[in-house]
Amino acid sequence: MPARLVTIPFSHYCEKARWALERAGVDFVEDGHLPIYSYLALRRAGAGRTVPALITADGAVVADSTDILRWCDAHGRAAPLAPADLPAAAELEDDFDLHLGPAARRLGYFHLLPSKRGFAELLDRGGVPGWQARSGRLARPVVVRLIKRGLRIDAAGAARSRVVVDAAFAKVGALLADGRRYLCGDRFTAADLTFAALAAPVLMPDAYATAYMPSPANQPPSFRALVDELRATPAGAFGLRVYAEHR
Ligand SMILES: N[C@@H](CCC(=O)N[C@@H](CS)C(=O)NCC(=O)O)C(=O)O
The missing domain is CATH 3.40.30.10 (Glutaredoxin)
Incomplete structure (x- = not known):
């Protein structure tokens, strides 16, 4: 099984x-x-x-x-993501889990939840039982309210999360500044995978966006501007490259 x-x-x-x-x-x-x-x-x-x-x-x-x-x-059958001789990989992973992950999620929800069509698209993407998609569509206002309350999604929270995302991107940019290929050197590790995956809601790499996110037509201009700005940073370009080469 x-x-x-x-x-x-x-x-x-x-x-x-x-x-x-x-x-x-x-x-x-x-x-x-x-x-x-x-x-x-x-x-x-x-x-x-x-x-x-x-x-x-x-x-x-x-x-x-x-x-x-x-x-x-x-x-598994792949080279380890957290090799014993590279403790920094797991340390960076924990840092991204704790800070970047919740902040990118809040920013993504803040911009994308208001779109009714975007919400419907999320449900239409499949991967959940049909009855959940149907009832989610009917109960949209309740679901949106619960998500907003549960994750404290409001303008002030989004502004705080932007600061946290920028700090994570700056940290990644600083690590890459010496020309290294990956965050811990020349090996792809949990740090790279975790950064790319947890930044995905604000970087919209193709493999993630086309499978799980609302289409660009249902992303508000403010969100597109955020994505473009982040993609243009060294960390943003790195996240997209990691997706293109490893996902
Ligand atoms: N530390 C956890 C965090 C996972 C997490 O935050 N999952 C969210 C979805 S993005 C969740 O299940 N939220 C439901 C809840 O917190 O009630 C992990 O890395 O697996």
Whole structure:
């Protein structure tokens, strides 16, 4: 039996785990849910409150994206993402998980949630049970309100998150300034994968955007301007290159 990855398909932490599992050649199926509905699937699986959660072929529950990457290192077929001789890879991963991830998510939601058509597109992308997509469409105002309240999505929060995203991008830019190919040197590690995946909601790399995000027509100009500005930074260009070459 293949492993099962419980997700919110468009969640960037889920993208991080999915990327690592695919890269490691792990046989798995994705069990996607909309936000809030995901709690039921997580509870049934005996996981925590957040996605992603991996249920391995032998029934073990790995309930955090970083732990899923470590599991891939231990069980997969690819070079390790967090090699023992490069502790900086895991340190940077933790930093991005803690700061960049929530900030990029808040910025993405802040700009994209108001679009009714964009919301409908998210649901139409599939990957979640049909009944969830149908009821999500009907209950849109409630779902949007719950997401906004749960994640404190408002203009002040978005402004604070922009500062956090800029700080993460500056840190990545500073690391790359000596000409190194990857954040920890010449090897692709968890730091690179995590930065690219968690920045995806504000960088919109093709592989992520076309599969999970509303189309550009349903992205407000303010959001396009943000994406263009971030893409033009050294860190933004790096995130897009990592996607193009490794995803
Ligand atoms: N530290 C966790 C964070 C994952 C996370 O924040 N997941 C969000 C989706 S992007 C979630 O499940 N949110 C639901 C909730 O917090 O109630 C990880 O790396 O797996």
